[in-house]
Amino acid sequence: MRMPDPDANTIARRARIARDLKRIVPGEGVIVDEDQLRAYECDGLSAYRQPPLIVVLPSTTEQVSKVLRYCHENGVRIVPRGAGTSLSGGALPLADAVTLGLGKFNRILDIDLENRCVVAQPGVTNLAVTHAVQDQGFYYAPDPSSQIACSIGGNVAENAGGVHCLKYGLTTNNLLGVELVLMTGEVIRLGGKHLDAGDYDLMGVVTGSEGLLGVITEVTVRILRAPETARAVLMGFPDSESAGDTVAAIIAEGIIPAGLEMMDKPAIHAAEDFVHADYPLDVEALLICELDGPDAEVAHLIERVEAIAKRNRVQTLRVSASDEERALFWAGRKAAFPAVGRISPDYYCMDGTIPRHALPTVLHRMTEMSRQYGLRVANVFHAGDGNLHPLILFDANTPDELERAERFGADILRLCVEVGGVLTGEHGVGVEKRDLMGEMFSEIDLAQQQRMKCAFDPGQFLNPGKVFPTLHRCAELGRMHISGGTVPFPDIPRF
């Protein structure tokens, strides 16, 4: 299906805005050609497609500031975009909005080992941050699967995670500072190379704000020393309860693995068929537990993990003897998505988080739902931090299968909330989970979140249609008007 051609009004509006934007970003920085615009029509949530009105590609903070001020003054909506790898539609264009791409912000600005940080422009890829410091023995810990492509600015906007976030935290735990352009064009700097800045944690709010609060034009991240050793333990279990109990026991004993991943039988078989990682095929659940640190610590922790697994009915257990073997253990897990893509025409990747103890319940209920919807599901998850990635298998060419897959997915997310979890672990809300926000948040919660949005972007020009299921006019949130007048400053007597 192709979108209808734009009408005359849209064409005229596009020409007028493009002319104005070209004054701010000269040269090749403004795209209006419809064929070129198609390159921006979707992000990682590829079921949704919409070419933007215009794409603008500024290369300096000053240009971003001028673009935003122009849009603010002229009522033009704007969708910020990093590398366009969002799995929740965070960078999905709107037909009447300008997409502001940050691809030209691609330089590392400072490598500061004494303060253990790197300052980068937002378009630098996640992996390039590690590449910039790995010769000195450092790395940047959060490692989303898309790390070769996704941008560090997008990581901040989505609070990206990855396999290592169990031990090393999400983006928010590894971020030290950002430069942010507000919708008015004002530029603020949040955080820096130091700890706590002594005021409201605006940087925390901006992290994971999905492009609704401002445009990030610079990022300062903490880097870590690469561990001396990393080894992985591959464990097969007769049922998912045993695997889940093992995960719970490892965490309850205070061990924090660098990664603790689980796969169910369909995922194990799909992965093994694809990459031949030598996974056991007679088990119902597989755990991969990576431990890193000094040699002696890793050896000690592996002993403890083995003992826990044995207490929990482990069927097969192998410890990697070399970095090559460790890489092989991971190869299946990392290829699980494309592996599932080989056994099904389409799949829909969900992202929910649950308290660890609820894992067996949730797996059991998902099996029931799978029967109910008549759709297979393969499970791959960051078990250590309770972050599920069920892959629902369907065929978009079979009538109503996409729609059933979506309903199935929504039920999984409702289940996550029901057991005390949340709608997302690391993929964000975006368009995908927008209409499920009410399952998790009360009207009071959502109103308070929207007051926050209004404090940054009262005109609601930034990335509209994302995150919030209903948008109230800022003035309607009401309580902005209760105060009768200026609050005089109280005198505080001294002694």
Place this chain on the structure above:
Amino acid sequence: MRMPDPDANTIARRARIARDLKRIVPGEGVIVDEDQLRAYECDGLSAYRQPPLIVVLPSTTEQVSKVLRYCHENGVRIVPRGAGTSLSGGALPLADAVTLGLGKFNRILDIDLENRCVVAQPGVTNLAVTHAVQDQGFYYAPDPSSQIACSIGGNVAENAGGVHCLKYGLTTNNLLGVELVLMTGEVIRLGGKHLDAGDYDLMGVVTGSEGLLGVITEVTVRILRAPETARAVLMGFPDSESAGDTVAAIIAEGIIPAGLEMMDKPAIHAAEDFVHADYPLDVEALLICELDGPDAEVAHLIERVEAIAKRNRVQTLRVSASDEERALFWAGRKAAFPAVGRISPDYYCMDGTIPRHALPTVLHRMTEMSRQYGLRVANVFHAGDGNLHPLILFDANTPDELERAERFGADILRLCVEVGGVLTGEHGVGVEKRDLMGEMFSEIDLAQQQRMKCAFDPGQFLNPGKVFPTLHRCAELGRMHISGGTVPFPDIPRF
């Protein structure tokens, strides 16, 4: 100096509000007696004193909600208070405001080892959280010096730190969830026992918000496994540059000590005279570096720290051979404040943070300022994370010494900002640093912070007079009114 007696209007207002509050919090929950109110007249910043209008001591979230709603509807200002240990005047009462004390919220609600967390009411002390789980081998990492007295809710409000925050983070890095009562009486729950909640990080904003956004009525914190071993290295240096270089090199090599503390000569001598910790007296700077983890890792790291110190002109070096000796190394550091209190009638404890590499510059400039103001200064700091605690020695009975000490302190904080640091590390802004906020933040920054305040408390009833040097009326922040109407929800076409 004693405050003038309240006038007839104040007495009548007090009686009316007290009568109404007693309907919400019956029994002993409302204090109006002036002698009893004096118990609340100051917090840890004892230079400032002001009895509150009334103290109310609710014991349930519902009561807190009703008290806030009442105050909101009747234009009554309110100052939340935990244990009253703030060093920046965060809990300082106002003559016309109700102080809302959370002392009755003193229960641990849930200990959940599988999810590695504790749920506590806000009045529980920091140390009581550790006590609740230490028999199971766990502890709560942030450890402000006041941990025996300070409350976990106050820790959240001030984003408290401590010696261990270099390795384990500030409160914000160890917090999983809060229940917050808004000024309208609405109750919101932020975070929980899981990771990232998939919306703006309101919990992050509330952490360190110094009582200006809402009242915290429940806290969920992460607990950690107690390390197998902890050992400390005591190092004396001929000059502060060598000690500073050692700190920078330890961090640059990627070692993260559990604590890395520095003392200058005046602090060393005062501490040694007081607690006889056997500190070397012929050195200009002392470092205490604690390493924790498995035995083998600690032994390995101690070797590396020793090698670094030797490369940086260390004069004396001792490694603790027992837990008793380690405790002795720390005894002097932990008693540094009272030790300085013995050599000077009064002292003023500052709290600023700088990038680590700026340490020698800042120490040098502080020595110059000390001469300029004619006041001695002793330096004690969390060197690993660049958090300075200079103690300015003065005599409040000598004319103008307090005022000179305050000007000296302000100059130190300006210097911190000048070298790329910030006004506070862990004590908050409160009253103390309020008027210095403009040194660090631009008008744009401060306006954006205030828009955040307005999103929570547009009437500005919560803890007025703290944090912001000038308070704008929320409506004056202006951009709340730009939007012409409801933003219609864009249709996102599907394929």
